[in-house]
Amino acid sequence: MTDRFAVVWTRAGGKPVKMGSLVATARECRFSYDAIFVNSGLPGFSLLAPVERLLDKTPVVRAATERFPLHPRLMALIPPNSPGNLQRRVYAELLSKKKPPPAPGFETEWGILMLAGRNGIGHLDVFPSDLEAEDWYAQQAGETAVIGGRRGIWGLLRDEIHQSGGIGADAAQALADVMGPTPSVGGMTTKLLAAIPDLPVWGGELARPGTRAVRQTPYTDAVIKIEQPGYEGITVLEELCYTVHEAMGFRVPRRWTLEIDGMRILAVERFDRTRAGLPIPNESLLTAFSSGSPSVTSTSDLFLPEVAAWIKKLARLCAIDVQTTLREIFSRIAVALMTGNGDLHLDNLGFLGGSRDVVLAPVFDPAPMRAWPRHNMRMATPIDFVHGEPLYRQIAKAGTAFGFTLREALDVLYRAREATKDYPKLVTASKGVPAAQKRQLMDVVARERQLLAETIVI
Numbered sequence: 001m002t003d004r005f006a007v008v009w010t011r012a013g014g015k016p017v018k019m020g021s022l023v024a025t026a027r028e029c030r031f032s033y034d035a036i037f038v039n040s041g042l043p044g045f046s047l048l049a050p051v052e053r054l055l056d057k058t059p060v061v062r063a064a065t066e067r068f069p070l071h072p073r074l075m076a077l078i079p080p081n082s083p084g085n086l087q088r089r090v091y092a093e094l095l096s097k098k099k100p101p102p103a104p105g106f107e108t109e110w111g112i113l114m115l116a117g118r119n120g121i122g123h124l125d126v127f128p129s130d131l132e133a134e135d136w137y138a139q140q141a142g143e144t145a146v147i148g149g150r151r152g153i154w155g156l157l158r159d160e161i162h163q164s165g166g167i168g169a170d171a172a173q174a175l176a177d178v179m180g181p182t183p184s185v186g187g188m189t190t191k192l193l194a195a196i197p198d199l200p201v202w203g204g205e206l207a208r209p210g211t212r213a214v215r216q217t218p219y220t221d222a223v224i225k226i227e228q229p230g231y232e233g234i235t236v237l238e239e240l241c242y243t244v245h246e247a248m249g250f251r252v253p254r255r256w257t258l259e260i261d262g263m264r265i266l267a268v269e270r271f272d273r274t275r276a277g278l279p280i281p282n283e284s285l286l287t288a289f290s291s292g293s294p295s296v297t298s299t300s301d302l303f304l305p306e307v308a309a310w311i312k313k314l315a316r317l318c319a320i321d322v323q324t325t326l327r328e329i330f331s332r333i334a335v336a337l338m339t340g341n342g343d344l345h346l347d348n349l350g351f352l353g354g355s356r357d358v359v360l361a362p363v364f365d366p367a368p369m370r371a372w373p374r375h376n377m378r379m380a381t382p383i384d385f386v387h388g389e390p391l392y393r394q395i396a397k398a399g400t401a402f403g404f405t406l407r408e409a410l411d412v413l414y415r416a417r418e419a420t421k422d423y424p425k426l427v428t429a430s431k432g433v434p435a436a437q438k439r440q441l442m443d444v445v446a447r448e449r450q451l452l453a454e455t456i457v458i
Ligand SMILES: Nc1ncnc2c1ncn2[C@@H]1O[C@H](COP(=O)(O)OP(=O)(O)OP(=O)(O)O)[C@@H](O)[C@H]1O
Pocket: 121, 185, 186, 187, 188, 189, 190, 223, 253, 268, 269, 270, 271, 272, 282, 284, 343, 347, 348, 350, 364, 365
């Protein structure tokens, strides 16, 4: 394989500036900051690559592995290679037209990054060259905002979501036109990045991400999640869990729900954009931790207490309020346990901001995945359970790694149980959720509540 070169830019400061350069080989991926960028005061490539530490211009080097052929921070900009991922299929189809088309594996990942690695989640924009970066930013300024005819787009999406095989060239092109050069977001569910009207009710209008207004109507950027076969009711339950978190005082993004062309959709306002539309750095715990150690490669690779230990370590590199972050994570775990969300993994917790002002990202993806038998596990970041000790006492003990005393950790769990006492009723009353999922979720939640009740107060 020949060496590959690319450049990374950002518009976090308002106007686009070059951050640095990338070299990828079969063995490693190297990122070097540009000398000018180092003094710009702008947030750097990753929390694990703080600009302040790189004044000597030492490149950030990452050995290539099967899971991360490129730096984890860059892999987060590439739609995952799963058969249901619509955007991956669109980009694969577009790449197949290249002469010669890229080979599967690294070449394809790189090709997708070059096509799609810009204007995505967070503040990094990747381009094959500086010239292409300049052209792209200039083009964005003059781009028409509204995405095609509303009906046509949703119809096209519906048809594509219902087939997971190859996507036809025309459909791929049409969808690529719809999505523009916008990259996908990670995760399992089919989703789009787009701007939607900033009004109380959403009727399905879409504009390119970054659009601030269309004909005097203000627009805001959103992650738009589309329900797909096998997960009927997921957006309804996800929205319900957002409201549970909201009522408890957690920071949650605004949402809009919609049913259109037989599809149920949940639009979630992006928290990685300022009100003026500027990007804010945003990386998941997985990206940050796997950048720090090759032993963290998947979303469930750490035990719960290890997550706390990693955050404490991260504080050596950036200005994170360790105590607040740890307590909030454990409190979210408590709500996840009481709502049947076993999926609070390292990609469903994020860091928002650069190394000087990083905080835990607001709640996202709180869907109670345990409603689906194939996702029915208690905790994606588990604890080392032992027999003979009440389960929730063990979970509370893990809470002591998060800055709580055992008593306080138990109180956090009890508070979550109290705050969700109406949850089973709300699940029962929800519309659009299959009876089997309701039943399963009710059983799961009832069992967790029972197990918590059995924990003897110390
Ligand atoms: N409101 C938001 N603002 C900014 N980024 C977001 C927002 N919601 C989600 N994201 C980003 O998009 C990614 C995918 O979103 P999400 O986790 O909701 O999708 P998913 O497909 O349900 O994921 P999973 O694979 O965990 O089931 C997240 O990991 C996060 O980086």
